[in-house]
Amino acid sequence: MNYIVEMKNVYKSFGPVEVLKDFNIQLLEGEKVVIIGPSGSGKSTVLRCINKLEPIQSGEIFFEGKKVDEQTDLCDLRTHIGMVFQRFNLFPHKTALENIVEAPLVVKGMSRADAETIGEELLTRVGLADKRDSYPRELSGGQQQRVAIARALAMNPKILLFDEPTSALDPELVGEVLVVMKDLATEGMTMVVVTHEMAFAKDVADRVIFMDGGVIVEEGTPADIFETPSQERTQQFLKRIRH
């Protein structure tokens, strides 16, 4: 089996705090994986280890079968792995379009005309073609997150990581972001989504992973996890978030 991302026996700690303990995960191309779990369970850290925003203490990470190590060109690796952040992290001094074309221009060395064509296509795709010249502060949270998704797509990544993409949004703005994410899923994008949106997980996920205390407690189809969770910790967590 060819995994797009594989983590083997990964151990990660922040000082004395163990965040990931002997963590293993395999992601297939085209797979949509949703990671759920209480805060502090290490969900976000999994994503941040995949694109090497966080170093790991031990274990191995493979991207498309190649081990990520000291020889790996991290910039190149990250162009293949898009990331969407909880707090959007758009560049505030750049317009929506400039946010999107920044990496194609600077990292890929694409011509401005080509980059802007791609940028405009992406803005249309996330429903914000009319906001190309708006600065992030002029956009709602939902619009900012959609621009951020377009920015992550601009490098034509092979996988997209979503780190609680709707957690910082007002409830009425969550829907517009989820719609964009569902479209991406339909188009076959490989996605790993850390979220508390259980309805989205049920709709979109091929596999749901429940994490707690830096380990995978349980994983399976949405039906397995949400309807017949086998582990007590999973049952307790689901009970808590349903109330």
Added chain:
Amino acid sequence: MNLDFSVVLTKIPILLEGCVVTLQISFFALLLGMIFGIAGALCRISSNRALNSIAFMYVWVIRGTPVMVQLFILYFGLPQLGIKLPSMVAGVLGLAINTGAYVTEIIRAGIQAVDKGQMEAALSVGMSFRQAMVRIIGPQATKICIPPLVNQFIMTLKNSSIASLVTITELFRTGEQIIYTTFRSFEVYTAVAVLYLIMNSVFMVIADRLERKMARQ
């Protein structure tokens, strides 16, 4: 009261010459100081321990000692070690070293005030650390740094009066020399103060415009 400002009027050409020297010293001190400060700040945020401690020591020593003493060491102290600096070089260098220490702290704080998520976002799309610093962090840090930098520039311009003590005939020393011959202390010192105020005001207006322009972006 016995005030006679007409003395000042006749001496205006000489006072303006003093202004020119003050501006020259300040300009070069600021230019060099900015270079020292940017280098210092980059060292301070670098993960290289040696660079980091050098920059830390620099800021610690310079901020912790009076600028006058620093100038005196450069101009009157160094000759004892065989290093004789012309007064203008000692004056500019001393003020630049002093300014650089404060600028180091201003820029370091400015860079660190930019949200950490900005660096992460820049790295996540494949930018190198350097590209992220230049294109994403730098512009945002610059905006944060402008008000404290303006403050520091004003301080440096005023501190340039201390260069008079290492025999540079800038504005303050020009004033003193006029007083030696005219005995009009109040009038001349007042005129000197007004001239400093004018120079700084021009500077403040320019800085204010720049700040507004940056805020609009």
